[in-house]
Amino acid sequence: MDTRTDGSKPIETDNDLLRFITCGSVDDGKSTLIGRLLHDSKQIFEDQMSALEKDSVRHGTTGEDIDFALLVDGLEAEREQGITIDVAYRFFATPRRSFIVADTPGHEQYTRNMATGASNAELAVILIDARKGVLVQTKRHSFICSLLGVKHVVVAVNKIDLVDYSQEVFDRIVADYTSFAAQLGFKTVMPIPLSARYGENVVERSAKMPWYKGPSIIEYLEGVDVRSDELSKAFRFQVQWVNRPNLDFRGYAGTVASGRINKGDAVVVAASGRATKVEDIVTYDGSLEHAEAGDAVTITLADEVDIARGDILVEPKARPEVSDQFAAHIIWMNDEQLLPGRSYLIRIGTKTVPATITTIKHKIDVNTQEHLAATTLHLNDIAFVNVSTSVPVAFDPYAENRKTGSFIIIDRFKNQTVGAGMVDFGLRRGTNIHWQPLLIGKAERAGLKHQKPVILWFTGLSGSGKSTIANIVEQALNLTSHHTMLLDGDNVRHGLNRDLGFTEVDRVENIRRVGEVSKLMVDSGLIVLCSFISPYRTDRQMVRALVDEAEFLEVFVDTPVEDCIKRDPKGLYAKAKAGQLKNFTGIDAPYEAPEQPEIHLETVGKTPAQLAKQILDYLVEHKIIGLSGEPLALAPEWFRGSDI
Amino acid sequence: MNFMTAAANKSGSKEPLPAHLKRLEAESIEIMREVVAEFRNPVMLYSIGKDSSVMLHLAIKAFYPSPLPFPLLHVDTTWKFREMIKFRDEEAKRLGLNLIVHINEEGIAAGVNPFASGSSVHTHVMKTEGLKQALDKYQFDAAFGGARRDEEKSRAKERIFSFRSKAHAWDPRNQRPELWNLFNTRIRQGESIRVFPISNWTELDVWTYVQLENIPVVPLYFSKKRPVVERSGTLLMVDDDRMPLEPGEKPQMRRVRFRTLGCYPLTGAIESNADNLDDIVAEMKTAQVSERQGRLIDSDESASMEKKKREGYF
Numbered sequence: 001m002d003t004r005t006d007g008s009k010p011i012e013t014d015n016d017l018l019r020f021i022t023c024g025s026v027d028d029g030k031s032t033l034i035g036r037l038l039h040d041s042k043q044i045f046e047d048q049m050s051a052l053e054k055d056s057v058r059h060g061t062t063g064e065d066i067d068f069a070l071l072v073d074g075l076e077a078e079r080e081q082g083i084t085i086d087v088a089y090r091f092f093a094t095p096r097r098s099f100i101v102a103d104t105p106g107h108e109q110y111t112r113n114m115a116t117g118a119s120n121a122e123l124a125v126i127l128i129d130a131r132k133g134v135l136v137q138t139k140r141h142s143f144i145c146s147l148l149g150v151k152h153v154v155v156a157v158n159k160i161d162l163v164d165y166s167q168e169v170f171d172r173i174v175a176d177y178t179s180f181a182a183q184l185g186f187k188t189v190m191p192i193p194l195s196a197r198y199g200e201n202v203v204e205r206s207a208k209m210p211w212y213k214g215p216s217i218i219e220y221l222e223g224v225d226v227r228s229d230e231l232s233k234a235f236r237f238q239v240q241w242v243n244r245p246n247l248d249f250r251g252y253a254g255t256v257a258s259g260r261i262n263k264g265d266a267v268v269v270a271a272s273g274r275a276t277k278v279e280d281i282v283t284y285d286g287s288l289e290h291a292e293a294g295d296a297v298t299i300t301l302a303d304e305v306d307i308a309r310g311d312i313l314v315e316p317k318a319r320p321e322v323s324d325q326f327a328a329h330i331i332w333m334n335d336e337q338l339l340p341g342r343s344y345l346i347r348i349g350t351k352t353v354p355a356t357i358t359t360i361k362h363k364i365d366v367n368t369q370e371h372l373a374a375t376t377l378h379l380n381d382i383a384f385v386n387v388s389t390s391v392p393v394a395f396d397p398y399a400e401n402r403k404t405g406s407f408i409i410i411d412r413f414k415n416q417t418v419g420a421g422m423v424d425f426g427l428r429r430g431t432n433i434h435w436q437p438l439l440i441g442k443a444e445r446a447g448l449k450h451q452k453p454v455i456l457w458f459t460g461l462s463g464s465g466k467s468t469i470a471n472i473v474e475q476a477l478n479l480t481s482h483h484t485m486l487l488d489g490d491n492v493r494h495g496l497n498r499d500l501g502f503t504e505v506d507r508v509e510n511i512r513r514v515g516e517v518s519k520l521m522v523d524s525g526l527i528v529l530c531s532f533i534s535p536y537r538t539d540r541q542m543v544r545a546l547v548d549e550a551e552f553l554e555v556f557v558d559t560p561v562e563d564c565i566k567r568d569p570k571g572l573y574a575k576a577k578a579g580q581l582k583n584f585t586g587i588d589a590p591y592e593a594p595e596q597p598e599i600h601l602e603t604v605g606k607t608p609a610q611l612a613k614q615i616l617d618y619l620v621e622h623k624i625i626g627l628s629g630e631p632l633a634l635a636p637e638w639f640r641g642s643d644i
Numbered sequence: 645m646n647f648m649t650a651a652a653n654k655s656g657s658k659e660p661l662p663a664h665l666k667r668l669e670a671e672s673i674e675i676m677r678e679v680v681a682e683f684r685n686p687v688m689l690y691s692i693g694k695d696s697s698v699m700l701h702l703a704i705k706a707f708y709p710s711p712l713p714f715p716l717l718h719v720d721t722t723w724k725f726r727e728m729i730k731f732r733d734e735e736a737k738r739l740g741l742n743l744i745v746h747i748n749e750e751g752i753a754a755g756v757n758p759f760a761s762g763s764s765v766h767t768h769v770m771k772t773e774g775l776k777q778a779l780d781k782y783q784f785d786a787a788f789g790g791a792r793r794d795e796e797k798s799r800a801k802e803r804i805f806s807f808r809s810k811a812h813a814w815d816p817r818n819q820r821p822e823l824w825n826l827f828n829t830r831i832r833q834g835e836s837i838r839v840f841p842i843s844n845w846t847e848l849d850v851w852t853y854v855q856l857e858n859i860p861v862v863p864l865y866f867s868k869k870r871p872v873v874e875r876s877g878t879l880l881m882v883d884d885d886r887m888p889l890e891p892g893e894k895p896q897m898r899r900v901r902f903r904t905l906g907c908y909p910l911t912g913a914i915e916s917n918a919d920n921l922d923d924i925v926a927e928m929k930t931a932q933v934s935e936r937q938g939r940l941i942d943s944d945e946s947a948s949m950e951k952k953k954r955e956g957y958f
Contacts, residue, residue, distance in 0.1 A: 017664035086819070088800040089793045091846045100662040100844055112821055119823040240674065241681040245710040253706075255674045255825075284708040292665075296673035296706070309681050333821050347826050350681070408826045415830040417820045 021102040021117040023141035024127030029158045033196035040203040041092045061221040087117045096222040111380040112333040120147035125154045130163045134176040136367045146184035149402050152226050153189045161195040169212040184519030192217050230293040234318035235259030235402050238349040239311045243298050251298035257403035260292040265468040270312040270394035277302040310351030311396045321426035324392045331382050334418035338377035341512045343542035348407035354390040398422035445525030449483045452624045453522040461586045463564035466531040472612035479525050485521050486529040502583045515543035537586045537592040556597035561586045672841040673706040679839050680713050682829035683786040690716040692728045693905045694861050695790035698850050700912050701859045715742040721770035723907035725883050727826040730860045748774035786837045794846045798940040804843050810834040848928050855921040864902045867919040871895035
């Protein structure tokens with residue numbers, strides 16, 4: 001760690017762009033500092049200034065003075081509350097450099113926003129109130145920046161005017177910070193004493209602190225060298241889009257994530273290992289001899305190789321890891337908790353794949369960095385986890401490459417971005433457990449049985465009639481010489497899933513195990529009837545994704561909750577209403593009805609047998625049964641009977 | 645591939661872009677390619693101004709040698725400067741663009757105009773409602789806009805991929821977190837995304853880029869003697885005879901130009917002698933007022949841009 005307090009000359013740069021994040025709370029004067037940077041670098045125009053003067057009188061907290069914080073607090077709601085609630089981006093430029101500032105709030109509940117701002121930042125300005133010194137929040141901000149791979153830090157010791165421009169105070173804070181930050185892996189830490197309110201050490205070096213020999217904050221930001229070793233890293237090119245204007249041209253459009261590539265260089269497709277050569281590097285401004293990190297180009301290759309969006313072109317001698325399991329740090333960003341075992345989508349590079357968090361190894365206390373045990377994650381939690389993807393993906397550890405080691409987690413139904421992750425390392429068991437090839441497949445096994453293997457997944461409220469109908473269907477199938485198996489929610493919980501309860505986490509695991517068992521049974525050629533409340537859409541989707549298309553038939557047993565309560569065959573609704581049963585679907589836990597079930601059974605006014613017939617008709621119509629040519633002999637007595 | 649040779653000539657002995665503009669350019673190109681790779685039916689909102697010109701230029705670069713893989717949409721309020729419309733049609737022809745022009749005919753039928761209805765109603769009906777009509781009519785699932793975060797406070801928090809509900813509404817309290825360059829492009833049927841590829845550009849970046857890349861812009865940006873009237877401190881150009889003059893009011897010829905372009909009755913001119921790009925960039929660097937000051941629609945009411953955006957304005 002290079003702590004520059006001696007005012008050593010910063011390195012010259014070619015009017016480049018610096019992206020930095022400011023961390024601190026309103027109380028540290030963060031917005032004031034940004035307002036001051038914009039103002040003193042002449043980025044505030046007269047009309048904005050006169051609006052600011054008006055606003056300062058109405059909302060300001062600085063008495064007669066102009067409240068620079070109001071310049072940057074954008075949205076109506078936050079102006080009223082006096083806090084920033086999201087990430088805002090500010091822009092200013094000096095003759096030497098252009099700056100993009102990510103302005104994020106410092107309160108604990110906004111870990112999410114700070115991570116967002118830090119994800120693209122090359123440097124962090126961490127504000128410390130000179131009167132308060134290094135606080136818990138200082139440590140939190142520094143930890144998040146470090147986690148997100150920010151390598152350069154400015155420690156802005158603000159409000160130095162309020163401690164009489166004291167060198168002693170400043171030195172003590174610097175010593176505190178330096179000892180704490182030693183473990184965070186920053187490359188440079190630059191402490192600067194300043195007063196944002198009075199502009200001391202903001203643009204001009206302050207005359208009030210003759211003991212400080214270093215640069216003003218603007219001077220430092222203008223000169224600091226953050227151009228990390230992106231260029232010397234291994235070549236990575238994430239294919240975004242296949243450019244195919246005509247039969248003679250096939251180019252792969254994307255941005256060079258790291259390293260450098262020359263015309264004629266050998267490359268391989270990371271996932272498939274196919275090798276070829278770069279034929280040309282095409283841009284609108286002409287063809288290039290070489291391209292480097294940050295360049296958006298279109299690459300043409302010497303051979304016809306099967307490449308699509310999501311593939312990564314890499315150099316043959318420095319390949320990324322390819323695995324379907326890896327360990328990663330993730331930040332949870334949604335009000336709905338993370339459930340291990342649930343199926344999410346992750347987007348890594350330009351590839352989007354189904355994935356699950358298989359294990360939460362530990363949660364990290366963002367204030368103390370202590371490791372805590374956890375079974376789920378809530379909004380703003382940070383954890384170290386194992387991730388399993390449905391197909392192998394190529395990645396580098398985030399610490400080595402931000403572009404190929406980062407991913408976001410997306411809810412499959414709400415499409416919300418629910419988390420963000422940074423890959424630590426691939427898990428060997430992912431790379432070493434291979435599929436044992438089998439000579440006989442499910443088609444052969446099912447062929448003997450004159451049927452197509454499917455899962456009939458009965459979902460619906462407790463008491464809706466799932467098991468009753470499933471039993472009749474199975475009986476009919478059995479009598480017509482079909483090979484079946486029925487997995488029933490209650491029965492499975494006596495054996496395979498006896499260790500599971502009814503919390504959201506356990507319900508997901510319950511369905512996951514049943515899904516895996518059903519998949520094996522489908523492989524053995526059976527028609528599998530599953531009767532489970534399975535209230536969450538995501539979890540039914542997870543089972544659907546385990547088998548081939550058309551092998552999962554969702555049967556929605558649609559009985560209104562009032563009818564289920566009236567029937568209450570097991571007396572469970574009565575118990576739930578009396579508060580003796582918690583998390584009971586339909587009472588105090590939600591049921592997410594299927595949106596497009598293959599078979600929709602509206603039970604009210606129909607007999608179980610009629611409903612069973614509806615299913616059997618579907619199976620015949622879709623050529624799942626009745627393949628032997630003999631007509632199905634369905635006994636008429638099955639279709640009588642009372643309401644379910 | 646002979647079209648490559650033709651391309652190589654095009655660049656000529658152009659001045660190389662400064663490092664920061666090169667980075668901004670690459671970022672914008674990456675964003676545009678994301679949209680084309682992930683969406684079924686994207687469109688580019690084309691407002692004819694300098695930001696649209698830059699955005700269009702970037703798009704041509706992004707997909708080269710393919711032609712633009714989406715159409716352009718101009719929501720015409722029928723009150724744009726005549727020179728804007730002329731420029732729009734010439735550009736469309738020169739570049740062989742698929743340009744859709746949409747006018748809110750219901751608004752026309754209802755007699756909405758900036759003088760009788762006021763700027764707020766006119767903008768809402770002819771721009772915001774007109775835009776929603778067009779997006780619904782053509783079922784676009786992604787729409788590029790040329791907004792920049794430095795323009796206005798509520799824009800500073802806008803995402804690059806900004807989610808819109810089926811009703812085209814923006815919910816600033818519930819935006820998707822946006823990390824790295826990993827954009828979440830997933831939507832359901834009927835929902836859409838507004839995409840702002842030049843979010844991180846400043847007004848000065850735009851002009852510098854226009855200059856270095858020789859991008860054509862509407863001549864109204866350059867100073868010229870134009871007929872104007874002064875109303876409550878704002879210089880308005882009398883672009884056609886639909887503009888009602890107050891008693892005793894007489895258009896004067898003054899050397900003016902525009903920093904932003906919109907509906908002529910709502911767009912203030914500035915007095916300036918800058919009639920070329922060098923002078924404009926020089927003027928920019930010493931400018932005392934922000935570009936949006938010339939926009940009458942922003943000062944209607946406090947936080948007016950945020951309100952418009954929630955309703956579906958770009």
